[in-house]
């Protein structure tokens with residue numbers, strides 16, 4: 001489990017960011033500080049003294065093994081300067097709606113749209129912290145579908161549509177944190193896995209009483225099944241998830257003009273959740289720091305893995 005040291009070292013605004021991260025050296029120093037909060041430790045022998053090579057590698061003075069800040073992370077093998085990655089992380093986290101691949105390509109002067117697209121997918125992969133705290137208190141849970149035009153059957157999955165389960169913390173009438181997960185269907189098996197992964201036992205789960213949620217009756221959750229007299233009444237019984245569903249649908253229309261590749265939807269939802277759950281954060285720089293931390297701790301992903309996207313099944317297995 002990766003636990004990050006609470007760190008207060010982040011740029012407070014754009015001016016501070018530009019002033020501080022204009023050179024390879026200062027970017028490297030920041031990544032090193034995040035990677036080794038208690039000072040350099042050689043990954044090979046544990047020695048704590050080093051020198052920095054011309055290529056920016058931390059060379060252990062005892063065993064001489066090279067320690068890289070980017071190898072094994074999503075930046076693995078990058079030929080672009082760290083300053084580019086820092087700018088991408090800054091725009092990704094501090095712009096209200098993030099940055100799209102066309103903008104990123106133009107802002108950084110990247111050679112291809114594909115590179116910008118891959119970078120953004122890699123950053124989205126870093127928005128979800130492994131072993132993050134589960135939602136707690138009162139949590140509304142429901143599914144909604146996106147894409148496709150044909151109405152589909154709920155239990156078996158709707159043809160041409162992508163099903164998303166939303167879990168939303170309710171603090172009175174206000175919304176707390178959220179989770180969004182693409183699922184293959186709305187069976188009890190799937191829903192049980194989603195709830196146990198995302199909601200703390202002891203919480204109160206509010207659903208619409210769909211049979212797939214009946215496992216909640218004999219579980220460590222308190223279950224409130226709000227049965228709507230008609231499906232259109234969902235807005236009244238589950239206002240939190242209803243609102244989130246409409247925001248996500250608006251995002252899909254705005255970002256992809258309604259058309260999207262289902263295998264990449266989870267990645268966009270992850271970014272949306274990252275942004276939504278930090279909407280009250282007082283400082284934009286904190287979000288930047290969080291992504292920098294998660295990039296440093298990330299595992300490398302290949303071009304093939306990024307373009308393959310994710311299926312709801314592999315997500316469930318994680």
Ligand SMILES: [Zn+2]
Nearest residue numbers: 042045060063
């Ligand atoms: Zn060493």
